[in-house]
Amino acid sequence: MLSGTHSGTAPFALSVLAGGGTGIGTTAEQGLESTISLARTADRRGFRRFWMSEHHAMPAISVASPPLMIARLIAETANIRLGAGGVMLPNHAPLVVAEQFGMLAALAPNRIDLGLGRAPGTDGATAQALRRGADANDGFGQQVLELLGFLADEFPAGHPYQQVHAVPGPWQAAQNRVPTPAVGPEVWMLGSSPFSAQLAAQLGRPYAFALQFGDADIDTALHIYREQFRPSATLSEPYVLASVPVAISTDPAEAKRQAATSAMAMLRMFKREPFLLLPPDEVDAYPATAQERQVLDAYTHRTFHGTPTTVADRLQALHERTGVDELMLVGGGHSAALDEHGIDLIADHYNLPHA
Template identity: 70%
Template sequence: MPSVPPSGNAPFALSVLDNAHTGVGQTAEEAFGEIVALAQLAERRGYRRFWMSEHHGMPGASTSSPQLMLARLTGETDRIRLGAGGVMLPNHAPLVVAEQFGMLDALAPGRIDLGLGRAPGTDLPTAAALRRHHDANDGFPQQVLELIGFLGDDFPEGHPYRNVHAVPGPWQADQNRVPRPRTAPDVWILGSSPYSARLAGQLGRPYAFALQFGDADAVTAVRLYRESFRPSDVLDEPYTLVSVGVVADDDPDEAGRQAASSAMAMLRMFQRKPYGLLPPEEVEAYPATLQERQILDSYTRRFVNGTGPEVATTLEELHARTGVDEVMLVVMGHSRRAQAQTVEVVADHYSLSSS
């Protein structure tokens, strides 16, 4: 994986993650159309990557399969890297994921990222319906190794999957007497804990730290990743990314209102209600208790919001603390227009190249 230069005037590379947020009053069809437009916008404005996440059973998040949306985006973009941030591997068979991402790499050679996480991306009953076992997390490292083995078709002699092959992939090319693929998906380890940091380092893979979920210790995790890093055949030096929820707008009040909508969605989860994105007007009218108000205020602040300079100041403070190579904007808010505005405002502030 080559080093990635900073984006524009930013001291780090900039990327975008879309949770396929689908607010109250919006259909999935409308959201998908807006996702295509946002990926194209991110490409035009010079962002490095556009990732999508896996969630299940949430009215406010429409990508139960980021792979399907990425397949569409391979034909709607030309240069930007596309990826899953991430695939929740214990929900899937590693062979199937290898096959799917082999197909994506064949559609967009050299542009595909495969971020792997171990959380279910949903509640426990839905996880059970996905046939996810209660101890699924325990086997995550072995699943990652299996997936990497399928992608490279390089299981050692005696391995039970030595003669099992992911198609498309190197084995198919050999059988069909054509050159092996020149590229393969970049495999990332995702997480928000020391566990994921150490695993990424031991495997010699790039590491993406998810800061949008809570007050996890990014500084310690990134340090542990670097300390445990072992060079691999895909990465000579540690490479780190931190993702953070962001709403940027020329009007700071509007940015705050959109961030509050995402904060309400988190509060609803704490209340064991579906993750839904209510319009800002409904959030403002909600008669919150003192405890609920504290949660709402906490998450509204956690989702970085404000004008371009205000957001940039917070991102640069985060970079100063962590030294990460890349910052990924997790676009937040009820309105898809607000999410596009975030991409534009941050790009304008850092003078990202337009094309």
């Protein structure tokens, strides 16, 4: 079963997602340090999880390897669950992922989450360099089963990997005549489509739906997940997390300006330009065409921006419509300081505890 309960006055659990944001004028060192600081704040304020997403070849994002950051954050935090939201599994060999997260679970028992996605987390050319195969996505379901087999050290008789073992893991414990680890990484399925919903349901795993990318149909996906869910040894009933982009400030105008910086980064990506977080003043001065203005306005509005009360109202409305169990707040404006302060503000709004 999933660990933890709802905190404060929120009718849902609250978590945080970060990408190691490096806006224009920020070094990678500064961006990663701000991610560490954000994780400390989320831990101190009683958020449920702190996840990081895997991206490649994006100037605005410095976390190419969530497991590396998780290893650092284990020493920087005390209670919060740490995870990848997610590891883009077609970019990696399942055995390597099982080994990495087995190590992390040994370092921080009952605190590690492993979210699995199938998107490359980058552009086509970079994906080809990572994957060395054009059809990597087609084998995602099989890759997931392999990974789960390695984590549990359970493959059916005759399976080619029956004698291959991920270390650390159950096989190592048995060989060394010590108890099998009681809890490994908590495995989640990530996505924004019916495919991911069906796979999460079939495997009986918790499901994380990404609302920060485009006009994804969460209602259909969650209906499929809940209707087709098969209880497993891991999870007896459906559990849903939705991630939403936020920009929170006591100054609603500043929150909107920060939301517009992430909207501009999305527009640049659509134009096949580098994913950059421009300063708000540059975004304000950009001579957008009518079509570009539509994109910018749509993505700015998609971000839950404004005062803590305004953002909480939108979170509540989303919860009432979808019935999600957990909401994950995704920062990502040009200002890392605003992201961190916003986490504090929303924690105050919901009376989350100070650790």
